Amino acid sequence: MAVLFLQESKLRIEIEERLFNHAINYYQNAANSLSQLIKLFPLGGTANEISEEQKNDAVNLLKIAYRNETDGLSSISNILDAIYKIW
Incomplete structure (x- = not known):
């Protein structure tokens, strides 16, 4: 949702595109990490089926998502600072 919001905002608010592009990239990366996490742990799985490698991968994906967020x-x-300068 954040990516779509930022993409539309970039179109409507004509300020430095690079500011929006940075934010969009970070949120796309966060969404991609969370998407990979969902694939690791599909609905209906049980905790007994989770390997140590999956746990480590999950922790790494969450760290990446957190950093990007x-x-x-x-x-x-x-972006807000740039908007406040205009208004």
Whole structure:
């Protein structure tokens, strides 16, 4: 959802595209990590079926998603700063 929101905002608010592109990239990366996580743990699976490797992969994917989400929020802050300068 964040990616779609930012893509539409980029079209409607004509300020530096690179600011939106940075945020979009971070949120796409976060979404991709979470999508991979879902594939690791499909609905209907049980905890007994989870390997140590899957657990480690899940932790890494969550860390990547978290980092990208955090960087995305920082990018949104930069977008807001640019908007406030215009208004």
